[in-house]
Amino acid sequence: xxxxTLSYIYYICINLLCSIWLHSTMxxxxxxxxxxxxxxxxxxxxxxxxxxxxxxxxxxxxxxKNNEYLNAPINKTGKYxxxxxxxNDLGKEESWRLFRIMGxxxxxxxxxxxxxxxxxxxxxxxxxxxxxxxxxxEEIAYLLGKQGFSIVTGGGTGLxxxxxxxxxxxxxxxxxLNIELPKEQKPNEFTTISITFHHFFARKMMLVKYATAFxxxxxxxxxxxxxxxxxxxIQTGKxxxxxxxxxDSGYWQGVLEWLEKNPLARxxxxxxxxxxxxxxxxxxxxxxxxxxxxxxxxxxxxQAIV
Numbered sequence: 001x002x003x004x005t006l007s008y009i010y011y012i013c014i015n016l017l018c019s020i021w022l023h024s025t026m027x028x029x030x031x032x033x034x035x036x037x038x039x040x041x042x043x044x045x046x047x048x049x050x051x052x053x054x055x056x057x058x059x060x061x062x063x064x065k066n067n068e069y070l071n072a073p074i075n076k077t078g079k080y081x082x083x084x085x086x087x088n089d090l091g092k093e094e095s096w097r098l099f100r101i102m103g104x105x106x107x108x109x110x111x112x113x114x115x116x117x118x119x120x121x122x123x124x125x126x127x128x129x130x131x132x133x134x135x136x137x138e139e140i141a142y143l144l145g146k147q148g149f150s151i152v153t154g155g156g157t158g159l160x161x162x163x164x165x166x167x168x169x170x171x172x173x174x175x176x177l178n179i180e181l182p183k184e185q186k187p188n189e190f191t192t193i194s195i196t197f198h199h200f201f202a203r204k205m206m207l208v209k210y211a212t213a214f215x216x217x218x219x220x221x222x223x224x225x226x227x228x229x230x231x232x233x234i235q236t237g238k239x240x241x242x243x244x245x246x247x248d249s250g251y252w253q254g255v256l257e258w259l260e261k262n263p264l265a266r267x268x269x270x271x272x273x274x275x276x277x278x279x280x281x282x283x284x285x286x287x288x289x290x291x292x293x294x295x296x297x298x299x300x301x302x303q304a305i306v
Contacts, residue, residue: 123159145170
């Protein structure tokens with residue numbers, strides 16, 4: 001590593017030390033540094049993790065490219081990613097990504113600690129304000145908020161915005177876990193806690209980890225992805241079971257019929273896998289299901305697949 005690059009790392013560490021000492025009483029004890037060089041390009045990223053005597057954790061991360069602060073990803077040729085096909089472009093030289101991933105996970109755990117009980121609400125980012133689904137998502141979040149539940153969403157527009165708006169109106173924590181995307185995903189203004197992730201899997205973990213229940217509003221590919229993922233996590237015992245509530249029986253009818261006539265009929269899934277999948281049309285039904293499970297671990301409401 002060239003001497004000037006080493007001086008960059010020292011400079012970053014001093015900045016991180018000052019950041020942590022100014023904002024807390026913690027003592028930094030672990031420093032992770034990564035260095036990548038491609039001919040005329042030098043990339044340095046340092047993450048510092050600190051602990052206090054009670055085990056509380058804080059962190060800070062700074063990245064530099066040629067002595068300039070950097071946030072954009074770089075591929076193995078040393079050029080900025082223009083197509084952003086990051087998974088395809090990953091190479092063994094890009095171990096520095098581990099530090100960004102670590103930083104996102106630590107930030108998520110530290111920021112979201114203590115938001116329970118919480119309900120995660122999913123749905124389309126394309127739903128317009130004033131649409132029936134928008135109003136219904138807002139009402140569901142408001143009613144759940146009045147019962148003391150924090151509301152967690154993907155932080156974007158559409159039904160995510162509606163849910164965050166309802167949570168804010170109810171006076172509870174309104175959490176938006178956003179993701180960097182080339183288009184469509186923009187943070188909404190109705191969050192009290194907001195985190196923007198670069199990696200989907202770190203974001204998905206945070207959306208699931210703190211949930212008492214999942215509410216699935218009408219949506220597209222991302223909503224379907226989260227629906228099947230959370231059912232798989234419950235099925236495989238990776239997370240504790242909780243209700244997964246589909247809102248709008250007319251919208252989900254085709255999906256449910258397909259699940260029953262194909263995977264279930266062929267024994268690719270079993271009836272117990274669908275036990276916690278509920279179907280609702282009214283916001284009050286959602287609140288009843290969530291409240292019954294949270295207080296008694298009793299599942300109520302209409303079973304999605306009978």
